[in-house]
Amino acid sequence: xxxxxxxPKHLVMGMTNKKSLKxxxxxxxxxxxWYKQKAKKPPELMFVYSYEKLSINESVPSRFSPECPNxxxxxxxxxxxxxxxxxxxxxxxxxxxxxxxAKNIQYFGAGTRLSVL
Amino acid sequence: AQxxxxxxxxxxxxxxxxxxxxxxxxxxxxxxxxxxxxxPNQGLHLxxxxxxxxxxxxGINGFEAEFxxxxxxxxxxxxxxxxxDAAEYFCAVSNTGGFKTIFGAGTRLFVKx
Numbered sequence: 001x002x003x004x005x006x007x008p009k010h011l012v013m014g015m016t017n018k019k020s021l022k023x024x025x026x027x028x029x030x031x032x033x034w035y036k037q038k039a040k041k042p043p044e045l046m047f048v049y050s051y052e053k054l055s056i057n058e059s060v061p062s063r064f065s066p067e068c069p070n071x072x073x074x075x076x077x078x079x080x081x082x083x084x085x086x087x088x089x090x091x092x093x094x095x096x097x098x099x100x101x102a103k104n105i106q107y108f109g110a111g112t113r114l115s116v117l
Numbered sequence: 118a119q120x121x122x123x124x125x126x127x128x129x130x131x132x133x134x135x136x137x138x139x140x141x142x143x144x145x146x147x148x149x150x151x152x153x154x155x156x157p158n159q160g161l162h163l164x165x166x167x168x169x170x171x172x173x174x175x176g177i178n179g180f181e182a183e184f185x186x187x188x189x190x191x192x193x194x195x196x197x198x199x200x201x202d203a204a205e206y207f208c209a210v211s212n213t214g215g216f217k218t219i220f221g222a223g224t225r226l227f228v229k230x
Contacts, residue, residue, distance in 0.1 A: 004160075031216055042207055042220035043161070056216060090160050094216070104149045104168075104211040106218060108160035 003027075006091050006109035014117050015081060021112045023074040023091030031055075032074040033106065034066060035090040043090055049074060081116045088113050119144045119210050123221035131229045136180075136195040138224050140208030143189065150191045151209040151218070152182055161207065167191065178202070203228045 004025045013019050023032065031050045035043035048056035049068040063085075065077040074091055092106040124139035142148055149168050153161040165176025172184040182193045191208060208221040 006160075033216070040223070040225075042223050045217060048216045050216065092161075104216075104218065105151070105163060105166060106161075108153075108162070110158075110160045113158070 004091055004093055004107050004109035006089075006112050008112060009110065010113045010115075012115045012117060013078065013081065015083075017081075018077070018079045020078065021076040021089055021091075021114075023076075023109055024072055025093040025107070026072055027093060027107065028071075029093035029095055029107070030071055031094045032068060033092040033094075034074070034076050035092065037088040037090055037111070039087075047076075078114075081114075083116050086114055086116045119148065119212065119219050121208050121210050121219055121221035123206075123208050123224050125224055126222065127225045127227065129227040129229060130198045132200055133197050136193070136198045136202065136226065138193040138206050138208075138226065140182075140191045140193065140221060141189055142191060142208070142210045144210055144212065146212050148210045148212065150182075150184060151211075152176065152180070152191075152193050153207045153209060153220075155205045155207065155223075157204075164193070164206075198226075198228045200228050200230065202226060 007022045033048050034046040037043045045058050046060045047066045052068045063080050067075040088111045090111045091109040094106045120143045122141045151166045152164040154164050155161050164180050165174045167174045167184045175181045180195045206224050209218045211218040
């Protein structure tokens with residue numbers, strides 16, 4: 001099973017709302033990622049968790065708050081977003097550091113299409 | 118530092134024609150190279166990868182790519198385009214030790230009937 005599942009598929013929220021995006025994988029991967037993708041652009045890395053610890057934060061605004069409750073789950077908590085935060089949010093996972101060449105192969109979910117009104 | 122340049126934001130081919138999507142990379146260490154495909158309203162799917170070993174890499178759906186160190190290139194080809202190949206294609210590079218994958222700007226492939 002090489003599946004990364006993201007929910008919800010679509011989300012519309014107001015600027016004062018609090019919502020969460022969820023990502024789940026059961027491939028035994030110990031690195032999980034959040035990307036933001038604007039239309040007609042490549043994915044931009046936001047956060048990386050390695051062994052449930054935050055490893056990379058690409059200077060993302062604090063209105064985005066990641067959480068990794070266990071090795072299979074990754075959440076992205078959203079609060080007080082701006083209209084410019086509207087985008088496709090992609091989750092990915094990859095093999096642990098001991099996985100050799102496989103560790104850089106990221107498997108992506110289908111994404112959550114977020115619209116901020 | 119690593120970077121990726123994809124030549125041509127749009128490529129249009131006729132069905133049955135050769136597909137050639139160009140990618141050049143920059144890396145100070147031996148790179149891992151990838152091609153991903155993204156269909157509308159979907160995530161990225163791995164087409165193929167180069168890590169070490171054979172420089173001609175075969176992927177899914179009849180695609181292949183050749184790693185040419187001397188030219189710092191990793192162009193993607195397919196002998197005969199199919200309508201279902203119409204999508205966005207991203208070339209990407211990473212190094213052996215880190216989590217960061219650097220994506221190119223993407224090339225939109227159009228396939229004409």
